[in-house]
Amino acid sequence: MATNGSLLYESSTGYFSVHVKSRELVTAELPFPEIWLPLSNLDLLLPPMDCSIYSIYRKPSSKPDLSFGSAVEILKKSLAKVLVHYYPLAGEMVANYSGEPEILCNNMGVEFIEAHADIELSGLKLHDPDATVQGKLVPPKGRGVMSVQVTKLMCEGIVVACTSDHRIGDGYSIGMFMAAWAEVSRTNSLTLVPNFHRSLLSPRRPGSYDKSLDNMYVPIASLSPPLKHESTSSDQFISRIYHLSASALNQLQDLSSTDGTTRTKLVAFSALVWKLIANANGDAKSSCRLGIVVDGRSRLSEGPRSALYGYFGNVVSIPFGEATAEDLKSKPLGWAAKKVNELLGCATNREHFQGLIDYVEGQRPNPMMTRVYYRGADDGPAIVVSHARVLDPSKMDFGWGLPFLMSGHFPWGGDARFVLLLPSPLGNGDWVVYMHLFMHQLQEIEMGEGGILQPLSFQHLTPHEV
Template sequence: MGGVKNGEITVSVTKEEVVTAVLPLQEHWLPLSNLDLLLPPVDVGVFFCYKNPAAATGGDGDGSMSFGSMVESLKKALARALVSFYVFAGEVVLNSAGEPELLCNNSGVDFVEAFANMELQSLNLYNPDDTVEGKLVPQKKRGILAVQATSLKCGGLVVSCTFDHRIADAYSANMFLVSWAKTAQPTEPRIIHTAPPCKPCFRCSLLSPRRPGSIHPSLNDMYVPMSMLSPRKELETTSEPDHLISRIYYVTVEELGHMQSLANSNPINGAKRTKLESFCAFLWKMVAASAMGKRVNVKMGIVVDGRKRLSNGDKDKEALMGSYFGNVLSIPFGGKLVEELLEKPLSWVAGEVHQFLETAVAEEHFLGLIDWVEAHRPVPGLAKIYSHGSEDGPAFVVSSGLRFPESEVDFGWGKPVFASYHFPWGGDAGYVMPMPSPAGNGDWVVYMHLLKVQVEMIESKAGHVFKPLTWDYLKY
């Protein structure tokens, strides 16, 4: 079959098939929750890199861990995992009101097998635009989930997924990935499991609007009906100096500690800033530096998961929300003038981060957001941070992946040597996701999708903080 070539890297597709749930499923409709309806039709990728299993396990190369056998294990486990995570085998269809709904019909997951003519250690992790995008992470053609397993010259393997963000947030995807991996692992005595260890909850009634609703005015500052947006301009071509690019860095635990120390150098009311708040404040200043000399606002949003907020101490609801599958997200943001972000100390900027985050850490915020969506249906809404173009000043979003369960995605041939989300989502706003380093030493791995001028500024002013991710760092 055909291949995709980029420089010296060629990825050839060797087989394509559809994997369906191993048990029959009664076809049914599943409405999206109000919080799902806030997501535009955008896909998210994630990939996992595994070394040659014979080298990883000390195998004798007898073929028991060949690419073919690993792929069969992946497919069989996927078919079993889809029994519980059946939404991933369905389709998104518009209803009579023009809103997306889930048709749970077990139409299946596209599963691609491929071969890449490269060694794992030649994969340029620092620049995933060259080696990952469109090659190792599949382009979803239909349905909700696509999977790709790519064999490498060294016997290594890359397993990747692309999923529809309207159906799942990262928390939900992580649940599925861990469950799929556990289902694939051999058991003693050998029992064929028909359902994965984790049982997801699809009760979108947990996110039902109130009657009557109650909407705080601040929500109108954070979200906007799409009917009020002007037509979106096409993105500039990649030859322009300000196009969005993806990079992966690592930040040492020492640098993170230094950021947090500076952010806490002048605490207000004794409040301590978290590592994430300190990191976001530092990044906010760096992005502002790339717009130096312009009198514009630099906007930064931070993704907040509402599962614990909506539990509000209720143990039963906490258990349900802990396994809830879907989107339970809000994106509060702040905007400050370039000169203000550059002149003020990191402690002040971190205080501003803390202040706008405070609006979204209470149960009432998420209940109000559910009511806000209900009040505007069927017109879809969008987080305002995503609707700001470059003319209005730079904008970017930070989404914490610090609970990314990389080490738990072991399909039976060892833990991944590296994994990352991959989200070049195609909008005007940037996207940054910090994740725990596979080194397990407190360092962070940071996926960035920012404007080229912003990346260049970050590398020139903070190259000692954001270091290009290499296989030497991963000690591979």
């Protein structure tokens, strides 16, 4: 059912306005019986929070006669088709008899918002998603588990965005859905059909786990109320997007690789951010935590054709390490990279993930969360880094070309700072880096290491002339 009107998104940071032209619920085109889908043990580690993914497209040059209205109809029809396979996304989150969340797959529908923005693509402040994206180009999540928004820019550019409940799926899963939606829009067919078989993540009988998980995860009921931060201009969480060139990333990797050991680019970058966060911390004796999101599909899978590669849900762990700000400031990048490699080592194996599944089973129905999210009275800063390799811009062609920019938006409201790494749409090895940090930390990052992280601009997303 559609509702029309010139509704205006409310925003206190507006240098342009977005008018909502219509809202409707898009349901799966084929009916299915009502299904109750439980969350897996790994889903249950996620608190209620929403995350957004968006792609910005230039005016379609390959299809100059394609109107925005036609593009919207293509997206609606293909969404209805893809929801036949991704049917939980058309449902809603409800509590079961134990008070745990489950997905009621009732084909209630995905809220589909059509909007118009009174700005051209060239006028967008790509570096500042708080002003450009928040409350404007990404939708608020409604009653269901996902909402989507398609926005027309004045230059005929198009923005396609979705906001989902993080408890239903990780970045791999949302990327899989977005790629499937684009494929159906473009070809009317689907290559990879998802599965929601929770048995793939079943606990063992009897279960067992390493005692280190007691330090990595904590019962939510045992946590004291979150710390209150004073409202000053230097300690407000803000979001920014940066560009990291492939050449700078390679140099960073070389600097972090010591003693004949080559570190990965993820390890090298995480070590740098850890050091820069420590540099921005006034208390040299305080500890600084670093957590890294690790995908468990390859660790739990048996062979390249494992069903887990098509599994929709959360299959992640967030191991973390800590070091004093003093050590991180004074010691070289290679030392920090070695520490990063060590914290990853405990989670990049099958036993860690199977043990984590068993661990949650032993705690149910008491909800748990990763400890790095929480900041206690004696804790210093914490940061979580996630590398969304599966959010591949090359798979996001809805029929009018590849995106000019693809990014996430995740102002999650937790105590830990958050960094999301995505490949550049140019496919040249550059990274697009989303950061949700304190203002003074971002200032340190922009100045650190010779300014290798540069505020994202149009020049960074434009192919160089040969």
